[in-house]
Amino acid sequence: MTEEVIFTIILHAGNARAEAYDALRAAQAGDFAKAAEHLQQAEAEVGAAHRAQADMIQQEAQGNKVDITLLFVHAQDHLMTALSEKNLIENMVEMHKTIKQLANKLEAAQCQD
Template identity: 45%
Template sequence: MIQVNLEEISFQIILHGGNARNLAMEAIHHAKNGEFTLAEQKIEEAHEEMREAHRFQTELIQGEARGEKVEIRILLVHAQDHLMNAMTVIDLAQEMIGIYKKIL
């Protein structure tokens, strides 16, 4: 079993994934108002948050690759849900920014 604080890592993934999702939503709102520079800035900030979330996720993946077992807990599953949701919202936000650029 990996001797890391799985709870702490899970919360970090949730934190950074949630921040990324919120920044992507802010980007959509800025694009809707024609504020494309701000929208792109928020997308970049969202990507920064995703890099942080992935850094914590990578700790677990590398440990498992070394043969260390990870106890799968509901909190970790929830963290992964947050991460995947953030990725989806960022992708959607980038598409919506492009659409708003065409129509505004």
């Protein structure tokens, strides 16, 4: 296992987290199209991190020993955190959509009164 692969996982996991939080900020501002774009990019970044991780797993399956270093554990932690936060933020974006829809309905109903 090379440090390059480990840093690839860290890089893409960090990018995924950043994109997920950009999606949340866009949703909070009511820009759900932009939020969707950020979530799509977050998914692509997670995919890149997963591919790097899968390459390491395949290397080990082929008999090439993978040393478990603190840096490797750190990369795994970054990836798991990115996945968890992305999934949570996807749900939060949907909640913001629902809140916005309900607020619009309430405002329309109040205008009719």
